[in-house]
Amino acid sequence: MPEKYTNQYINRELSWLQFNARVLQEASDNTVPLLERLRFIGIFSNNLDEFFKVRYATIKRIDLAGKDGKNVLKGTTASKLLEKITAIVIKQQEESLKIIDVIKEELKQRDIFIIDENQVTPDQDAFIRNYFVAKVSPALVTYILNDLEKFPHLKDSVAYLAVKLVLNDKIPKEGRISKILQQTTKEKIYALIEIPKNTDRFVVLPEKEGKQYIIILDDLIRYCMHINFSIFNYISASAHMIKITRDAQLDFDNDLSKSFIQKISSSVKSRRDGEPVRFVYDQTIEKDTLGFLMDKMGVDNTDSIIPGGRYHNRRDYMDFPDLEDESLVYQQLKPLAIPDLVLQGSLLDKIAKKDFLQYTPYHTFSYTVKFLRESAIDPKVKSIKITIYRLANISHIASSLINAAKNGKNVLVQIELQARFDEAANIRYAEQMQREGVNLIFGVTGLKVHCKACVIEREEAGKLKRYGFISTGNFNESTARIYTDYTLFTTNEDILKETNRIFKFFEINYKTYRYKHLLVSPHYTRSSLIKLIDKEIKNINEGIPASIKLKLNSLSDYDMIDKLYEASRAGVKIDLIIRGICCLIPGIPGMSDNIRAISVIDKFLEHPRLYIFQNGGNPKVYISSADWMTRNLDRRVEISCPIYDEDIKLELMDTFSICWSDNVKARKLSKNQDNAYIRNDKEKVRSQIATYNYYLKKLGN
Numbered sequence: 001m002p003e004k005y006t007n008q009y010i011n012r013e014l015s016w017l018q019f020n021a022r023v024l025q026e027a028s029d030n031t032v033p034l035l036e037r038l039r040f041i042g043i044f045s046n047n048l049d050e051f052f053k054v055r056y057a058t059i060k061r062i063d064l065a066g067k068d069g070k071n072v073l074k075g076t077t078a079s080k081l082l083e084k085i086t087a088i089v090i091k092q093q094e095e096s097l098k099i100i101d102v103i104k105e106e107l108k109q110r111d112i113f114i115i116d117e118n119q120v121t122p123d124q125d126a127f128i129r130n131y132f133v134a135k136v137s138p139a140l141v142t143y144i145l146n147d148l149e150k151f152p153h154l155k156d157s158v159a160y161l162a163v164k165l166v167l168n169d170k171i172p173k174e175g176r177i178s179k180i181l182q183q184t185t186k187e188k189i190y191a192l193i194e195i196p197k198n199t200d201r202f203v204v205l206p207e208k209e210g211k212q213y214i215i216i217l218d219d220l221i222r223y224c225m226h227i228n229f230s231i232f233n234y235i236s237a238s239a240h241m242i243k244i245t246r247d248a249q250l251d252f253d254n255d256l257s258k259s260f261i262q263k264i265s266s267s268v269k270s271r272r273d274g275e276p277v278r279f280v281y282d283q284t285i286e287k288d289t290l291g292f293l294m295d296k297m298g299v300d301n302t303d304s305i306i307p308g309g310r311y312h313n314r315r316d317y318m319d320f321p322d323l324e325d326e327s328l329v330y331q332q333l334k335p336l337a338i339p340d341l342v343l344q345g346s347l348l349d350k351i352a353k354k355d356f357l358q359y360t361p362y363h364t365f366s367y368t369v370k371f372l373r374e375s376a377i378d379p380k381v382k383s384i385k386i387t388i389y390r391l392a393n394i395s396h397i398a399s400s401l402i403n404a405a406k407n408g409k410n411v412l413v414q415i416e417l418q419a420r421f422d423e424a425a426n427i428r429y430a431e432q433m434q435r436e437g438v439n440l441i442f443g444v445t446g447l448k449v450h451c452k453a454c455v456i457e458r459e460e461a462g463k464l465k466r467y468g469f470i471s472t473g474n475f476n477e478s479t480a481r482i483y484t485d486y487t488l489f490t491t492n493e494d495i496l497k498e499t500n501r502i503f504k505f506f507e508i509n510y511k512t513y514r515y516k517h518l519l520v521s522p523h524y525t526r527s528s529l530i531k532l533i534d535k536e537i538k539n540i541n542e543g544i545p546a547s548i549k550l551k552l553n554s555l556s557d558y559d560m561i562d563k564l565y566e567a568s569r570a571g572v573k574i575d576l577i578i579r580g581i582c583c584l585i586p587g588i589p590g591m592s593d594n595i596r597a598i599s600v601i602d603k604f605l606e607h608p609r610l611y612i613f614q615n616g617g618n619p620k621v622y623i624s625s626a627d628w629m630t631r632n633l634d635r636r637v638e639i640s641c642p643i644y645d646e647d648i649k650l651e652l653m654d655t656f657s658i659c660w661s662d663n664v665k666a667r668k669l670s671k672n673q674d675n676a677y678i679r680n681d682k683e684k685v686r687s688q689i690a691t692y693n694y695y696l697k698k699l700g701n
Contacts, residue, residue: 008565008591009583010673011076012556013055017088018673019580020047022601024092025667025675028099034110035320035328036603037103041096042317048089049157049315052245052278056085090306097309111211112323117223124205124213131203132224136217139196142228146189151296154244155194159313161221162242162281163191164289165234189232190292193221193239201316204323212323218311240285242293243312245278283307330603335364335481336695347371348378348458348467351489355645358487359655360473361604362695365480368487369396371469375456376404382464383410385503386454390474391429397475398429405437414441414506416449441506444637447522449506451625451639453499466496470641472608472623483607484688486623488641488648495641502639519640521626526560526633528640532613532620533563537570539616547573549612549656554581554627561628568594577659578669579606581629585671597669598678600662602688610656611640621649655691662687 026032027040063078076084104114113119120128143152154160166188195218203220205213218241221228225237279297281290322329341347341356347370350356358367373396375381384404391398405411415430434440443449452471457464473485490496494517501513502520512523519528533548540546548567555561555576561584568574569591576586576597586595600606609624624640626632643649659666664686666678 007585007671009558009561010585010671011081012581012583013051013059013081013085014088014673015556015581015583016051016055017085017092018675019599020044020051021092022599022667022675023047024096024099026601027096028102030106033327033329034103034106035322036330037099038317038320041100041103042315042320044092044096045313046315046318048092049245053156056082056278059085086306093306093308096314100309100314110325110328112214113211114214114216115205116215116219120215120223123208127206128203128215128220128223129227132220132227136196136199136221136224137228139199140221140228141194141196143192143194144189145191145292145296152192154192154297157243157245157313158197159195159218159241159243159311161193161195161218161239162285162289162293163189163193163225163229163237163239164286165189165191165229165232166236168233168235188288189234190289191229193228195221195241195313201313201319202321204321214321216311238286238289240282240289241308241310241312242279242281242285244297245280278306280306280308280312282310282312284310333361333692335361335366336692336699338363338367339698341367343367343370347374347489351467352465352491355492355648356489357648357651358469358489359608359691359695360480360485360487361482362484362692365477367489368469368471368475368480369400369477371467371489372397372400372454373403375458375467376400376407376409378458380458380460381409381456382459383412383457384454385412385456385500386414386475387449387451388413388415388426388429388475389450389452390476390479391426392476392478394477395429396477398433401438402433402436405433411438412441412503413438414443414449414503417442444506444509446635448631448636450632450636451502451521453502453639455496455499455503465491466493466500467491468496468499470495470499470623470639472610472625482603483605486608486610486652488623488643490645492644495644499639502637505637517642519622519624519626521632521636521638522634525626525638525640529560529611529628529633530563532611533567533572535615536572536613537567539614540571544616545614546571546616547575547612547614549575549610549653549660550628551577551606551608551610551656551659552627553579553607553609554629556581556583557628557630557633558583560633564595565591568592575660576669577606577656582669586669588671598660598662598666599669599675600659600666600687602665602686604688606659609640610652612653612656619649619653621652623652654694658685658690658694659687661685661690 023040023044027037027044029037032040059078059081063082107114145151199217201217203215203217205215222239225239229237337343338356338358341350343366347367372384375384384401386401388397401411401413413433415426417426417430430440452473452475453468455466455468457466469487469489471485471487473479473483498515498518501515505511505513515524519525536546536548548564555578564574564584572594574595576582576584576595578597578599579601582597582599584592584595584597586592586597609626611622611624613620621643622640623643624638626636626638626640632638643652662685663678663680663682664684666687667675668678
């Protein structure tokens with residue numbers, strides 16, 4: 001850049017925290033149905049857990065290594081950044097607790113009561129006791145801490161109740177109980193109760209006089225403390241929640257005798273021993289109990305110690321019961337059909353004639369499953385090649401591929417075993433597919449395979465014809481209901497021939513292929529995008545209208561940001577829809593005057609990547625698996641696929657325009673990082689509903 005600005009970028013971690021603040025805004029929005037607001041609290045909490053496991057842990061490793069990290073962190077030191085993060089998170093946690101209290105009060109007005117152990121009525125007592133004995137007690141793990149030589153290993157992101165029992169002076173002189181008590185302090189017993197993860201966190205109690213009651217599992221356990229600790233003679237008991245978050249970095253051993261699956265599996269298991277990066281505790285806990293725990297755990301002030309509320313693992317709010325009241329949740333939008341593509345007929349015959357675009361969850365994901373199921377039983381199909389990043393727990397995709405292998409097809413699956421936090425599920429399916437005759441590839445050394453593509457070969461008139469699909473999202477039935485993603489079904493030979501080369505690269509890593517149509521990371525995406533931006537700069541300098549429109553999850557690569565700044569200074573109009581991290585600062589005079597940026601947070605998770613370059617009036621449009629992050633451009637295998645079908649190209653530009661026009665759920669991204677909602681005098685546009693109606697209209701409804 002010809003001129004240096006003091007603050008050219010927003011720090012990646014601080015930008016991410018602002019994204020999570022937008023999630024929290026949805027929880028506080030009184031136009032959002034009440035139970036959906038609770039679920040946004042769950043999403044906020046789950047996001048924060050993953051942030052500490054990965055990003056905070058990375059910065060902490062830099063700090064512990066004695067490095068300031070200024071080059072990587074662009075001007076700030078690791079230690080200062082850790083302090084900033086902790087301060088912001090404490091403030092956000094406090095805000096989230098206030099929001100929960102407001103939601104609970106509003107639920108009361110609807111005769112829905114979330115009660116604690118002190119609000120249990122006599123007629124609820126028997127139900128709760130029976131529930132505890134039958135379903136909770138058998139799953140409880142309780143540690144008596146005083147007489148343990150070694151403090152128990154606390155599991156990552158599992159909540160525990162830290163219990164203090166104040167003993168009765170009248171201790172029996174003989175017997176087993178006496179021996180236990182004699183080994184403890186004279187007045188107190190400290191214990192930990194592990195909250196079971198496989199038991200419903202929210203227990204719906206019997207309805208009474210039209211009123212509904214829910215008790216959180218933690219409080220149900222508190223209510224039944226006397227049952228759990230019946231062997232002890234105590235006069236009072238208190239229980240406060242604590243939680244440890246651990247570094248989620250995978251470490252691999254160098255044992256050459258182990259298969260890659262074994263190494264990943266072993267590393268996932270050892271993740272539970274990662275270094276603690278966050279200790280959260282109920283801020284009302286007694287000082288002596290907190291001091292006892294911190295001393296035994298070896299937690300000190302160099303760790304991120306977050307005083308929190310009464311309840312942790314609030315991610316469980318994502319699974320809060322519906323209570324059979326439609327007014328408390330979002331209206332369910334029935335996934336639509338794709339015009340002219342009938343699920344009851346042959347998809348391959350239809351796709352042979354023209355390209356089709358699937359935009360989930362507006363369209364049903366069944367088209368992707370049907371494509372593979374049809375290929376699995378079609379005698380003309382000879383081979384199937386597919387990349388897999390995240391599979392659903394019960395995957396019709398995996399079963400279709402196994403079905404194809406059993407029917408004698410040559411099935412090749414590139415499965416990414418290092419898909420963070422989904423490694424265990426992918427390992428399970430990898431082992432199953434391997435047993436059933438599916439050929440597996442486990443990626444490329446040093447590269448994560450993040451692209452989403454499938455190519456099948458079908459024998460027609462004595463020749464092999466390729467069919468396939470390329471997507472911006474995972475082939476996952478569960479996430480397809482809540483993630484917005486594009487999938488292109490095509491027989492375009494230029495696209496599929498080059499996609500097939502990527503599968504050859506998976507098999508023979510030392511050979512690099514050339515691509516005329518696809519933008520492929522790690523070799524060509526960055527350079528290709530720079531050329532596309534340069535073309536817009538050239539056009540504007542020649543008096544030809546120029547613009548760039550990008551829809552991304554994250555924009556954090558500094559070199560690409562600098563290139564967009566360069567284009568802005570030249571006069572290229574740039575519109576950005578960025579769901580999450582945005583390190584670029586829009587609207588700065590002399591640096592980014594011509595850049596506008598928004599973020600949309602709503603019912604569905606905005607997940608697709610879409611690039612639109614005006615190209616002198618003949619737009620170049622790409623759907624992609626790649627965000628503009630350094631890892632996606634340089635350290636992953638990614639595909640950005642050009643759209644050649646003019647109708648689909650127009651459709652994609654329409655969906656971008658609809659999202660850009662949002663003045664209900666869109667926030668303006670700016671140097672202030674205040675997440676201000678976009679409000680104007682135009683007709684109200686909630687883009688996700690408008691997009692659904694756009695596709696409904698295409699069906700003639």
